[in-house]
Amino acid sequence: MPNPSARLIRRSGIRSAHDLIRNILSGSVLGIVTVTYSVSFAALLFSGPLTDGLGFGVAAMLVSAGLTAIVLSMGSSLRMVTGGPDTPVMAVMSAMALGISTAFADVATPDQIVQIVLFAGVSCTLLTGLILYAIGALRVGAWMRFIPYPVVAGFLAASGWFLCAGAVGVATGIHFDLETASVAAYQDRSGHLLATLAFCGAVLVANRLSGHYSVLPILIIGGSLLIHAVLAALGISAEAARADGWLLPVSRSAVLWHPWTGLEYGSLDWPLLLTHMGEVGAVIGVTALTILLNATGLEVMQGTNADLDREFRTNGLINVLGGLAGGMVGNLSLNRSLIQVRAGATSPVSGIIAGTLCMVLLAAGNGVTGLIPSSVLGGLLLYMGISILLRWVVRVRRRLTWTDYGLVLAIFVLIVQRGYLEGAGLGLVAACLFFAFNYSRIRVIRRSLNRGEYGSYVERSSEELAVLSEQGDAIRILWLQGYLFFGSANAMLQGIREMVLTNAGVPVRWLVLDFRHVSGIDCSATYSFTRLRQFAAQHGVRLAFSSLSLSVLRGLDNDMFSSTMPDSRGGPVCRQFPNLDAALEACEEDILARGGALQRPDQNFQGWLERHLGGPESTRVLMSYLNRIKLASGEALYKQGSPSDTIDMVASGRVSVLLNLGGKAPVRLRSMTDHTVLGEMGFYRQAIRAADVVADQETVVYRLHRDAYERLSREAPDTCQAFQSMIIHVLSERLSFANNEIVALQK
Numbered sequence: 001m002p003n004p005s006a007r008l009i010r011r012s013g014i015r016s017a018h019d020l021i022r023n024i025l026s027g028s029v030l031g032i033v034t035v036t037y038s039v040s041f042a043a044l045l046f047s048g049p050l051t052d053g054l055g056f057g058v059a060a061m062l063v064s065a066g067l068t069a070i071v072l073s074m075g076s077s078l079r080m081v082t083g084g085p086d087t088p089v090m091a092v093m094s095a096m097a098l099g100i101s102t103a104f105a106d107v108a109t110p111d112q113i114v115q116i117v118l119f120a121g122v123s124c125t126l127l128t129g130l131i132l133y134a135i136g137a138l139r140v141g142a143w144m145r146f147i148p149y150p151v152v153a154g155f156l157a158a159s160g161w162f163l164c165a166g167a168v169g170v171a172t173g174i175h176f177d178l179e180t181a182s183v184a185a186y187q188d189r190s191g192h193l194l195a196t197l198a199f200c201g202a203v204l205v206a207n208r209l210s211g212h213y214s215v216l217p218i219l220i221i222g223g224s225l226l227i228h229a230v231l232a233a234l235g236i237s238a239e240a241a242r243a244d245g246w247l248l249p250v251s252r253s254a255v256l257w258h259p260w261t262g263l264e265y266g267s268l269d270w271p272l273l274l275t276h277m278g279e280v281g282a283v284i285g286v287t288a289l290t291i292l293l294n295a296t297g298l299e300v301m302q303g304t305n306a307d308l309d310r311e312f313r314t315n316g317l318i319n320v321l322g323g324l325a326g327g328m329v330g331n332l333s334l335n336r337s338l339i340q341v342r343a344g345a346t347s348p349v350s351g352i353i354a355g356t357l358c359m360v361l362l363a364a365g366n367g368v369t370g371l372i373p374s375s376v377l378g379g380l381l382l383y384m385g386i387s388i389l390l391r392w393v394v395r396v397r398r399r400l401t402w403t404d405y406g407l408v409l410a411i412f413v414l415i416v417q418r419g420y421l422e423g424a425g426l427g428l429v430a431a432c433l434f435f436a437f438n439y440s441r442i443r444v445i446r447r448s449l450n451r452g453e454y455g456s457y458v459e460r461s462s463e464e465l466a467v468l469s470e471q472g473d474a475i476r477i478l479w480l481q482g483y484l485f486f487g488s489a490n491a492m493l494q495g496i497r498e499m500v501l502t503n504a505g506v507p508v509r510w511l512v513l514d515f516r517h518v519s520g521i522d523c524s525a526t527y528s529f530t531r532l533r534q535f536a537a538q539h540g541v542r543l544a545f546s547s548l549s550l551s552v553l554r555g556l557d558n559d560m561f562s563s564t565m566p567d568s569r570g571g572p573v574c575r576q577f578p579n580l581d582a583a584l585e586a587c588e589e590d591i592l593a594r595g596g597a598l599q600r601p602d603q604n605f606q607g608w609l610e611r612h613l614g615g616p617e618s619t620r621v622l623m624s625y626l627n628r629i630k631l632a633s634g635e636a637l638y639k640q641g642s643p644s645d646t647i648d649m650v651a652s653g654r655v656s657v658l659l660n661l662g663g664k665a666p667v668r669l670r671s672m673t674d675h676t677v678l679g680e681m682g683f684y685r686q687a688i689r690a691a692d693v694v695a696d697q698e699t700v701v702y703r704l705h706r707d708a709y710e711r712l713s714r715e716a717p718d719t720c721q722a723f724q725s726m727i728i729h730v731l732s733e734r735l736s737f738a739n740n741e742i743v744a745l746q747k
Contacts, residue, residue, distance in 0.1 A: 019346055026343035027353025030069075032217045033339055034084050034354055035361060038065045040377045041090040041328075043248060044166040045097045045121070046114070048175050049105065051249055053114035057328075060121065061085050062362040064327035068318050069355030072332060073348035075314040077307035078298050080341050082351040083315075083333040084358075087384045088286050091159035092420060093121060093329065094166045096279035098175065103272055116273065118326075124280045126323030131284050132291070133316025141308035144292045148431035150404045152289050153392045154411025154423060159286060160388030161416050163381050171196040171378030173245045192245060192375055199223050199379030200386065213342035220376060227373040238371070248372050282420030287331050291315055294334040301338070403434060436487055444480055444488040445495055446517060451475035451591075453744035455737070456584035457668065461608070461675030462733070464592055473506040475587045477580075481517040484555075489525035493532050500539055508541055509594075510587040514580045516547035521555035530557055536573050542590075543574045546583040585671075605651035605702070608675045612726040613719070621719040625712050626702040631655075631695035638693035644682025645706040647727075650674050653699025658692045671696065677730050683709075 042057030050057075065084035072083050097117045104113045135141055168176040172189035202223070206215045231241050241247045295306040315331050322330055340350055393412065397405050407430050415423030452472025460468070476499065482488065500508050536543050545561075553576075561574050577583035609619040626649075631637060637648065640660050652674045658666040669691060672678055682689060683706070704712075713720040 020349070022344040023347055023349040024353060026213075026340055026345040027350040028357070029213060029217060029343040030082060030336065030340045030345075030350060030354035031357030032220075033336060034065045034069065034082070034358060035062070036217075036220050036377075036380065037336075038062050038085060038358065039248075039372060040170075040380050041085045043170045043374070043377050044090060044094045044163070044381055045117070045328075047166070047169045048173060049101050049110060050097065050114055050117060051173075052110055053118065054249065056114065056118055059362055060118070060326055060328045062358045063325050064125070064318075064322045064330040066355040066358035066362065067322050067325070067327065068330035068332075069351045069358065071314060071318045071321075073351030073355070075310075075317070076332070077310045078295065078302060078304065078337075080345050080348070080350070081298060081332060081337045082340050082354060083294075083318075083336065084330050085328055086290055086331050086333050087163060087388060088156050088159035088290050089283060089329050089331065091162035091166065091385070092279060092282050092286050093124065095162050095420075096120060096124070096276060096283070099276045099279070100273070103276060104269070107269060107272070116268065120273070120277065120280075121328050122323050122326055123277075124283050125319050125327060125329045127280055128284050128287050128329050129316045129319025129321075129323055131316070132288065132312050132319060135288065136309040136312030136314075136316060139309045141292075141312045144288060144308070147289065148427070148435070150400065150407040151411065151424070151427035151431055152293070153396050153400075153408045154415065154427055155282075155286055155289060155420070156293075156388060157392035157396075157408065157412040158415035158420070158423065160385045160392060161412070163385030163388065165385075167196065167200075167378045167381035167385060168193070170381060171245075171375050173374075189245070192378075195227065195373075195375035196378040196382060199376055200382040203379065203383040204386065211342070213339045216339070220380070223376045223379070224371075224373050227375060228371075245374060248374055248377070278421050279419070282424065283329060285420075285424065287315075287319075287329055288312070291331050294332045294337075297334045298332075298337060407431065407434065436485065439482070439485075439488065441491075442482060442488070444482055444484060444492045446479040446481040447477075447745070448479075448499070449477050449744050451477070451584070451588065454584075454741050456588055457581050458585050458588065458671040458673060459676045459734070460588075460673050463675070464673065465733075465737075467592060468588055471506050471591050473503060474509040474591050475512065475584070476508055476510070477512045477514070477584065479514045479517065483520050483522070484518060484525045484552075485522035486524035486528065489521075489528035493528045493535075496532060497535060500535075500541060508539075509591065510542050510544060511536065512544040512546060512580065512583045512587060514546045514583070515549065515552050516580070518549070518552055521552045523555060526555065526557050529560065533560065533573050541573075544577055544583040544587060545574060546577045546580045548576060581668075605649075605675065605700075609726075612729065613722045618719045618722045621716050622704075622712070622723060623702075625708045626704055627708075629701045629703055631699040631701060633695055633697050635695050636692060637695065637701060638679065638689045638691070640689055640692045642689045644679060644685070644687050644689055647680050647683050647704045647709070648678050649702045649704075650676050650678070651700040651702055653701075654696045655693050655699055655701075656696050658694055659690075660692060666692065677727065680727050680731070 038061035039058055042054060042061045046053040046057040061084075068083040068085075072081050097120070100117050100120055101113050104116055108116065135144070165176040168174070171192045174189065199219070203216065203219055206219060227246065231238075231246060236244075236246075238247060242249060291311055292308070295308060295311050299306045311332060318330055322328070340354070343350075345351070393408070396408065400408065407427065410430070411423045411427040414426050450472045451474065452469050454477055455468065478496070480492070484492075496511065500511075533543065535541075548556075561572065561576050575583075575586070577586065606616075606619055606623070609622065610616055613619050613622060628651075629637075629648075631653070637655055650672050654671060654673050655678070656671045657669040657678070659669055660666050678693060679689075681687075709720075712723070
C-alpha cells in the first residue's frame with residue numbers, strides 16, 4: 001500500500017529539498033505583496049470618516065486573501081495561480097463604501113457607519129460567491145466571453161479612475177471628488193501628494209525597466225524606510241506624523257466582523273441602505289469580468305485551456321466562505337500569479353504558504369499598520385489605477401474602431417459621473433445597437449444567380465435546356481446566410497425589390513430563397529417576409545422557400561404558405577421545399593409548362609436522334625440495334641454494383657439516379673427526362689454501376705447492349721462513329737454547364 005505521505009508529496013509537485021526551498025521563498029515574496037495589497041485596499045475602503053474601521057478592513061482583506069490563495073492553489077484548473085482582493089473590484093466597493101458613508105453621515109454615528117459598510121461589504125461578498133458558483137454550476141461561464149468588449153473596457157477603465165481617486169484620499173485623508181476638488185483643498189497636503197506621486201512614479205519606472213518579481217516588495221519596504229528616515233531626520237515623532245497623516249492611524253486589533261453579531265438590524269434604515277446596494281450588481285459583474293480576463297490571460301501565458309466553469313465555481317466557493325468569515329470579495333489575480341511564477345514557484349505549495357502568512361498575520365493582530373506610510377499605500381493604489389487607465393483607456397484604442405472606442409469613453413464618463421448601473425445600462429444598450437447596425441451591414445444574400453447559371457439536378461433534353469437558358473432570368477436563386485432580424489431582413493427585402501424592378505430582360509417569375517446557411521430568425525424579421533409576399537403577389541412573382549429548419553419555420557408567419565393570398569394565376573404565392581434542388585426542379589417545370597415544352601411524345605425520339613446522328617439513314621441503322629424497354633413507375637433500370645454493359649437513352653418519361661448509403665435513405669444524385677443518355681461513362685470505362693437508376697413514372701428507354709455496340713462498330717462503322725460523336729456532344733454539354741456553374745459560384 002502506498003505511503004500516504006509520499007502520495008501527498010507527489011501531488012504537491014515537490015521533488016527535492018531545493019524545490020521546497022524555492023516554493024517557500026516564492027510564497028514568502030507573494031505573501032509580502034498580498035499583505036501589502038490587502039492593507040492598501042483596506043485603507044482604500046476605510047479612509048476619511050471610515051478610518052475607525054481600518055482594523056476590521058485589514059482583517060476582512062487578510063482573511064479573503066488567505067482563503068483565495070489557499071483554495072485557488074488547490075482547486076483551480078490552472079497551474080500556479082493565486083489571488084485575493086483585486087484592483088477593479090475593490091475600486092467598485094470603495095465607491096459603494098463612500099456612497100453609504102455619505103448617505104448615513106447625518107443619521108448614524110461614525111461607529112455605526114463603519115458597521116453598516118462592513119455589513120454591505122460582507123453581504124456583497126456572499127452574494128458574489130453565490131452568483132459566481134451558480135455561473136459555474138450551470139456551465140454558462142463560456143457565455144461571459146460574449147459580453148461586448150467596449151462594455152468590459154469601460155467598466156474596468158472606471159475602476160482605474162476610482163482607484164486613482166481613492167489613492168488621493170488614502171494619501172491626504174481628503175476625499176477626491178471632481179465636483180468639489182480644488183487646489184486650495186489640498187494646499188496643506190501638497191507634501192503628501194508629492195510623496196505619493198514620487199512613489200507611484202518610482203514603481204512605474206522600475207516595472208518598465210525591470211520585470212523582476214522583487215521590484216515591488218523592495219520598493220514598498222524601501223519607500224517605507226525612506227519616509228521614516230526623513231521623519232526622524234526632521235525630528236517628527238511617529239505620533240505627530242500619524243496626526244499629520246503621514247502614517248496610517250493605529251487601529252484596533254485585526255478582528256473579523258460577523259454580520260450576525262456586529263449590527264443592530266432593528267434600528268437600521270433599510271430603505272436608505274438599499275438605495276446604495278445597487279452597486280452590488282456592479283461588484284458581481286466586475287468580479288466575473290475580472291475572473292474571465294485573468295483566466296484568459298493565464299491561458300495564453302501557460303499555453304493551456306482553462307475550465308471557466310471550474311474557475312467560477314472555485315471563486316464562488318472562496319467568496320461564500322469569505323463572506324461567512326467576515327471577509328471581502330476575492331478572486332483570481334493575473335499580476336500576483338505572474339509574481340508567484342517569476343519568484344520561482346513550481347507547485348501549489350507557494351500559494352498555500354502565501355495564504356498561510358496572511359492568516360498568521362491576521363491571528364497576530366495588525367498593530368504594524370500604524371507604521372505604514374500613507375503615501376506608500378496611496379502611491380501603490382495610484383500605480384494600480386494608472387496601470388488600469390493606461391490599459392483600458394489608452395492602449396485599448398489600437399484594438400477598437402473609433403465607434404467602439406467612443407462607447408468605451410462614454411461608459412467610462414457615465415460611470416464616473418453617475419455610477420455603475422447607469423454605465424452598464426448605456427453600455428449594453430449601445431453595444432447591442434451597434435452590433436445590430438454592423439450585423440445588418442453584412443450581406444444576408446450570400447449569392448444571387450439565375451437559372452441560366454445554376455440549375456437543378458434534373459438532366460433535360462436540348463430543347464428544354466434551350467428554353468430554360470432563354471428564360472434564365474425568370475428564375476432567380478438567392479442563398480441567404482446568418483441570423484435574420486429586422487435590419488438584415490429589411491436589407492434583403494430592399495435588394496429583392498431592386499432586383500425585380502430593375503430587371504431589363506425576362507420578367508422574374510420565381511424567387512428561390514435557400515435557408516440552408518441561415519442560423520435563425522428573429523420575430524422582427526417576420527414583417528419583412530410578409531411585405532415580401534405582398535410585393536411578390538403584386539408583381540406576379542412566386543416565392544420558393546427551401547431548406548427551412550424548424551427554428552426558422554417557427555419564426556415565419558403562420559400564414560406564409562397558405563393560399564389566402566393567391567398570385568395572378570390563383571395559386572399560393574409561397575411554397576416550401578425540403579431542399580434547393582427540389583425547389584429549382586419545381587420552378588423549371590413551371591417555366592417549361594408555360595412555354596409548352598414539357599410534352600414530348602415517343603415518336604419525337606427518332607427526330608432527336610436524326611439531329612444528332614446527321615440524318616434519317618444513320619438513325620434507321622442505329623434503331624435496328626436498339627431494344628425498346630418500357631418501365632413502370634418504381635421499376636429499376638440499373639442496380640448499384642451491377643456491370644455497366646449497356647447505354648440507355650430515355651425516349652419519354654423520367655428516371656432518377658439514387659445512391660444507396662447502406663441502411664440510410666437513398667440520396668438522389670440526378671434525374672433524367674426524355675431525350676437524355678445514361679450509362680455511357682461506365683460503359684466506356686467498363687466499370688460497375690455506381691448507383692441505382694429507377695423510373696419515377698412510366699418511362700420508355702432504348703437500350704444498346706455491349707454486344708450490339710460491337711456489331712454496330714463492325715457492320716456500320718459510319719453510324720457507330722456518328723453515335724460516338726453524339727455521346728461526346730452530350731458529355732460536352734454536361735461539362736460546359738458544370739463549368740458555368742463553377743464560374744457562377746465563384747462570383
